[in-house]
Amino acid sequence: MAPCRFRVEENGAGVDKEVINKFDNKDKRIGGTCVYEGLFYGRPGLLERLANGGTLVVAEGYIFEFERRGYLQAGAYVPEVILEHPEIVRQVYEEFVHAGSDVVLALTYYTHREKLRTIGREGDLEAMNRVALQMAREEQIELAVELGADYIVGETFCCYGESMMALRCIQKYGNVPAVITLSLGTGDLMLDGVKVKDTVLALEAAGAAVVGFNCGRGPETMLPFIQDIKPLCKVPFAALPVCYRTTPEQPCFQSLTVPGTNNRAFPLDLCACQTSRQQIDEFAHACRKLGVQYVGLCCGNSAHLTRIVAEVYERTPPASKYTPDMSQHYMFGDKSRFRKEFTEGLRASKGGDFD
Numbered sequence: 154m155a156p157c158r159f160r161v162e163e164n165g166a167g168v169d170k171e172v173i174n175k176f177d178n179k180d181k182r183i184g185g186t187c188v189y190e191g192l193f194y195g196r197p198g199l200l201e202r203l204a205n206g207g208t209l210v211v212a213e214g215y216i217f218e219f220e221r222r223g224y225l226q227a228g229a230y231v232p233e234v235i236l237e238h239p240e241i242v243r244q245v246y247e248e249f250v251h252a253g254s255d256v257v258l259a260l261t262y263y264t265h266r267e268k269l270r271t272i273g274r275e276g277d278l279e280a281m282n283r284v285a286l287q288m289a290r291e292e293q294i295e296l297a298v299e300l301g302a303d304y305i306v307g308e309t310f311c312c313y314g315e316s317m318m319a320l321r322c323i324q325k326y327g328n329v330p331a332v333i334t335l336s337l338g339t340g341d342l343m344l345d346g347v348k349v350k351d352t353v354l355a356l357e358a359a360g361a362a363v364v365g366f367n368c369g370r371g372p373e374t375m376l377p378f379i380q381d382i383k384p385l386c387k388v389p390f391a392a393l394p395v396c397y398r399t400t401p402e403q404p405c406f407q408s409l410t411v412p413g414t415n416n417r418a419f420p421l422d423l424c425a426c427q428t429s430r431q432q433i434d435e436f437a438h439a440c441r442k443l444g445v446q447y448v449g450l451c452c453g454n455s456a457h458l459t460r461i462v463a464e465v466y467e468r469t470p471p472a473s474k475y476t477p478d479m480s481q482h483y484m485f486g487d488k489s490r491f492r493k494e495f496t497e498g499l500r501a502s503k504g505g506d507f508d
Contacts, residue, residue, distance in 0.1 A: 199304040199330050200362060203389045208446045210463045212254035213367070213393055214454030216262055217423075218245060221455075227420055229271050231263050235285045236277060243288050252456035253463025253470035254449070260285045306332040308367045313347035313355070320361055330362035332447065334391050336369035337378060339404050350382050357388050365391030368451045371399035371406060371428060372436035379443060389446040394436065396453030397426045406452065423453065433458050437465035 202209060216232065219225035224234040224241055235242055246257050264282050269275045305327045307319035316333055323331040333356045341349050356364045364386060366375055375394040383390040397406040397418075409418040409426045418426050433450070440448050448466065450458055460472045480487045484503070488496045 199332075203363070203446050206444070206446065208448065208466050209255050210253055210459070210466055210468060211256045211393060211447065211449030212249035212252065212454060212456075212459040213449055213451045214396070215245065215260050217420075217452045218455060219260075221424075229263070229268060231268050231272050231274070232260050232281075232285075233272075233274070235260055235264070235281050239284055239288060242285065246288065248456040249459055251470060252460040252472045253468045254459055256449075304330040304332055304362065306334070308332075308334040309336045309369075310334070311336050311338065311343060312345045313343045313352045314345050316352060316356060317359060320356055320359055324360060331360070332363040332391060333361045334363075334365050334367040334393065337366055337375065337405070338369070339408065341378075349378060350385070353382050354385060357386055361388065363389045363391050363447050365393075365445075365447065367391065367393035368395055369405050369407075371395050371397045372432055374399040374401065374404040376436065376439055379440065379445065383443055383445065390444070391447035392440050392445045393447075393449040393451045395451050396428045396433065396455075396458055397423055398428050398432070399426075427453060428458075430458065430461060433461045434465060437462045441465055 199209070201207075216225065216230050219232060219234050219241070220227050220230070222241070224238055225232055232242075242260050245260075250257060264278070264285065266275055266278055269278055269281070274281075305323045307316065307323060310316035310319065310333070316335060320331050320333050323329070335343070335349065335352060337349065338344070343349060343352050347355075353364050365383075366378060369375075370378075372394045375392065379390070379392050395406045397409060399406055399409060403409050406423065406426070407419045409423065410416060411418045411422050411425045416422070437448065448462060450462060456472065460470060460476065463470050464473060464476065479485055481490075483491045483495045484500045486496075
């Protein structure tokens with residue numbers, strides 16, 4: 154049975170003040186994104202599955218995927234599609250599972266009160282969350298634990314203090330394993346001045362079941378941090394980059410420029426910076442070689458990219474039936490099977506010598 158994940162995202166002032174006040178004064182919330190997620194599993198659970206080197210493939214990136222399909226407005230990025238086109242939400246859930254994701258992410262990202270107020274739909278808070286979660290067979294965080302959520306995730310943290318606060322909240326009120334992932338900036342420091350390495354190790358020492366990175370950086374610029382920090386960790390490591398070609402000069406996808414220009418690519422022209430299938434394949438192989446157990450893709454993800462990760466991690470999802478086989482292509486395939494005018498003449502007329 155495919156597992157299902159629960160997620161409630163709060164930003165800045167949107168966090169429940171009563172919850173914050175229950176922590177000691179040394180923990181100050183710094184603006185950013187605090188995400189809580191839970192995973193419903195048919196047994197075995199998270200810890201059992203990751204024991205002895207087991208792995209979990211996780212598809213993320215719903216917000217950008219719905220914007221690309223024309224069902225979400227860039228800017229506020231509130232997923233009104235949940236109420237207006239729930240059938241499309243269910244379809245994308247199914248597509249990611251079909252492609253090999255072990256997790257179904259309930260589309261409640263940016264459906265908190267502060268974001269909904271921005272577009273005048275604060276009154277839809279409960280309905281929007283309920284519909285999205287019901288489609289993923291889940292409820293709110295308190296009920297998620299009661300109904301058997303396997304774990305809760307806090308992700309996309311830019312600050313040490315915020316990530317530690319989320320971990321403590323999960324431990325105190327969730328009573329289930331916590332997965333905590335950080336969003337890397339342009340350097341090796343979190344926004345509150347703590348080193349990334351020290352943050353990861355502190356989260357592990359504080360009891361996080363899985364630690365690592367998500368969002369922010371693409372495969373090329375996230376990988377060095379994984380190589381440096383993963384070997385220092387005793388718990389399973391997570392890696393979920395954005396699917397954009399970040400570089401050492403432009404390490405975060407928010408800093409990318411449209412190739413050949415000085416124009417910012419984020420967010421509307423990120424399509425010009427999309428990672429290739431080969432780059433995703435190389436990243437997944439690198440992660441597997443490094444022993445990354447919790448692996449996936451974040452913003453810019455789509456089903457065909459998730460399939461690549463799943464196959465590298467030795468899954469054979471239903472979508473593998475349609476994995477590319479270029480030997481069947483009339484121009485670039487097996488020359489013995491197709492006419493010479495296609496495999497040589499037509500091919501030459503299109504330009505490029507790739508043999």
